[in-house]
Amino acid sequence: MKITLITPYYHPPARGNAVTARRIERQLRAAGHAVTVHSLDAAPAEDILRRITADPPDLIHALHAYLGGAGVAREAGRATGIPYLITLTGSDVYEALEDTRRRDTLAVLRDAAAVAAFHKCVRCRVLDHHPSLAETMAVIPQGVELPGEEFDWGNERFDRGEFVFFLPAGLRPVKNAAFALGPLAELHREEPRVRFLLAGPVLDREYGAATLEAIDCHPFARYLGEVGRDAIGALFRRADAVINSSTFEGGMANSVLEALAFGKPVLASYIDGNRSVVKEGTTGFLFRGEREFLDRARDLLRNPALGRRLGEQGRELVRERFSPGREAEAYLELYRRITGA
Template sequence: MKILFANKFFFRNGGSEVVMFNEMDLMRQADNDVIEFSMRDPRNLPSKYDRYFVSEKSYRSPSRSSRIKSALSFIHSPEAVEKIGALILDEKPDILHCHNIYHQLTPSIINAASRLNIPVVLTLHDYKPICPVYTRLRGGDVCTKCSDGRFESLLTQRCADGSLGKSALLWAEARYHAMVRSYHRVSRFIAPSRFMRDAMAHRFGKDKVIHIPNGIDASRIRTSDDDDRYVLYLGRLSPEKGVETLLQTHAADDASWRLVIAGTGPLLEDYRSRFPSAEFVGHLTGEVLETTLRRASVIVVPSEWHENSPLSILEAMAHAKPIVASRIGGIPELVRDGVTGLLFEPKNSRDLSGRLKALLDDAGLRTRLGGEARRVVEAEYSLSRHATALLSLYESLTRQFKSPSKAVS
């Protein structure tokens, strides 16, 4: 089988890229051919298909005419449509699997594949098809007003950073792809969490959205009894991640427990200046990241938006670490209260403090929850299970599209 993967970044920029590169490796291990489509970038990994990649786009030009042209390509990219069409005609893939394609590649590539009778799979890393600003948040509160496909609330609420201009551009993007039915041409959506599956099924139908959990190779991770008595946050420092609630909780507890913040983001310097008792260690990778995880007592995930299926939680589970996390979105599917970790109400500092102290004061509880987290991740979230489900989906769709009765949309 030939599988064409599309993602706007061809380097490990975030969770969506980690998932995609894992899937490409899994497909190669199963003796399938992998084809890549992305955007040119000096950080890209090597690809023999990079001649088909679209030109790099930043959307920050000072020129008014350039900004208008960029805005149009933000909605529909003729270059991406042309190049993916040429790639499909030259390489003849059996299926197109899209990950993070928004803005630089645009959902127009779905239409291009559909016209060439290629089935399209789209992994839902966020809520973009039903929320133009991705997060289903407005002013820090959960919002679902666009879930039914009407996007006018985006304008009236100025959801994009309070800017009417940015909100209007995202509204135009959403309305355009609704008009040309880009997302309706997706053969199947892959939802890494059941929460995401249910949110998207409301708009696209339950038969079109399937739940395939993300996977992790736990066998590469050596568990350890190391415990340096600190709480560890791993991730982006942005409002929806709930880091401010965590930092306020730490300060309110008079820094009676050690807090390590590993990550970067737009709020790093603000947090660093306002919460000097926390330890900000920046973005960690490789052995430094592994060591930091192994020595932590508790991993905390204080999110305040409907998280999908955070890879940081799977990573913590594979390290046999207990997790304290918000009871929101897809998180409770991974952090099972009293089984693999403890849950607290989002934004509730008192609840968060109590959960953290319960674990920090009880080494036996930490060991029990951490051990069960490792068992669950090995049994339910392995890469082999992920690969089997993915191949089954691919084979089912390619059979349908090769059937003489299959009509081209």
């Protein structure tokens, strides 16, 4: 099958859409299919549309209903008659369907041959407001691939019993990266071995500046900048617990799945996306505010056996439910249904 994959981001590879696009691309190619990737951070929509029209695929698969769908997939489908599939990735559901982009986003979803969500909670959220999409909506959980571990620690050393909380996230408001500083500062006063590491690109300049300024006020915290996919695995492996403090996720965050795959307990905000994979007291903890975060962080700090148990159960969950091969086969089944191949 000849597939065109459209993604809002492919560079840098640390962004969620880029991680998802690269994983799907690799799996489809490994299964023997021809895949062309067009990224909106590398070329304008008009150029991508011309390329698709000049060399039509059997199917167009776009990540993000508004960015990948409204900008390219829907127009390409209308120009060529090629069916397109949309994978909902987060801000299309939790922002674009709620603001001035709503009309364009809905048009994309209504014209799509199929719409995939990472979890049933996202499907239900969409169908609660737009039940007419029920026949085209499918649930395909994300797969997870472990990132590389070639990280240069430089002067950073954590070999004296430090307890490391790690937050992998791009610096933008939805990731709420500065949230953990307050409760972790209190925990650090109780236990000086507490450390906080934040890694990810600055995606919102104003929010990034405010976050880095806040980190500078806390000696136990470090911002490591943007860490490539070939290196960030070392941070997961060294972490004692992994944080996700997002205000929303598109069903499940790649970083949460990766933390579980590395056998790390997850401390995550109580949102749909995190609840879809983090099971309270089984693979991690969910918090509704600073007090719950502090209490659960303290539990992990003072009970190493608890963290090990949660981590092992998380690793087993990923093995059973979130393999990249299973994800790719689910998409291929959907592709075949759409194209009749």
